Amino acid sequence: xxxxxxxxxxxxxxxxxxxxxRPIVAADAELDYxxxxxxxxxxxxxxxxxWPEDDFTVAANREDLEKLEHRHANRQAFxxxxxxxxxxECLGCVYxxxxxxxxFAQARITAVANxxxxxxxxxxxxxxxxSRLETAMDRVLxxxxxxxxxxxxxxxxxxxxxxxxxxxxVSMIQDTDLQLRFEIEEPGKPGRYLAYD
Numbered sequence: 001x002x003x004x005x006x007x008x009x010x011x012x013x014x015x016x017x018x019x020x021x022r023p024i025v026a027a028d029a030e031l032d033y034x035x036x037x038x039x040x041x042x043x044x045x046x047x048x049x050x051w052p053e054d055d056f057t058v059a060a061n062r063e064d065l066e067k068l069e070h071r072h073a074n075r076q077a078f079x080x081x082x083x084x085x086x087x088x089e090c091l092g093c094v095y096x097x098x099x100x101x102x103x104f105a106q107a108r109i110t111a112v113a114n115x116x117x118x119x120x121x122x123x124x125x126x127x128x129x130x131s132r133l134e135t136a137m138d139r140v141l142x143x144x145x146x147x148x149x150x151x152x153x154x155x156x157x158x159x160x161x162x163x164x165x166x167x168x169x170v171s172m173i174q175d176t177d178l179q180l181r182f183e184i185e186e187p188g189k190p191g192r193y194l195a196y197d
Contacts, residue, residue: 029062035090092128120157
C-alpha cells in the first residue's frame, strides 16, 4: 500500500548530537551538491548508475531536489537531508521508500530468511558524504535511524537497504545485529541490493 494510503504521521525530522535530519527542499541544492560531488565515485556504485555525472550542476541538482520535495509533500516517498548541527554543511541523505514502490514491483526479490516482503512497509536507504566515513558517521546515522524508526515512525516493519557493490556500507551494516532478509535485483543493474532488518 503506498504511503499516501497509510495513516501515520510523518516525522518532521531528527535532532542528534552530531547531525540534524529534516525534509530536503530545493533550497538545499548547493549544500547537497557539495556532498554529492565529493562522494560521486561511491554514489555511482551505490546507485549502480553514472549519477552524478562529472558535468552535473547545481541547477540540475536543484531540479532533482524539487522532485524529491514534491514526492515528500505528496507522501510518495520521503527524503531527509542530513545536516551538521549548524545547518551549514550537508552530511548525507536518507530516503524512505514504500515497499509497494514501482521500483520494487519491477524487481526480482528473493527472500533469504523466513520473511515475506509484504510484511514490511518501507525500505530505507542512506549515504554519508565521503569525508565523514573515516569518522564512522555512517554507523552513527544507522544507529540513530534504528532508534528513530522504532520510536517515531508508526509505520510497521522497515528494511535497511544497500547495494552489495558498496562494500564499505555492507560491512558496516554486517557489524551490527541486523540480519539479511532479502536480495533485490533491479532490471538493468549489475549488482543486487541487500535488505536487512
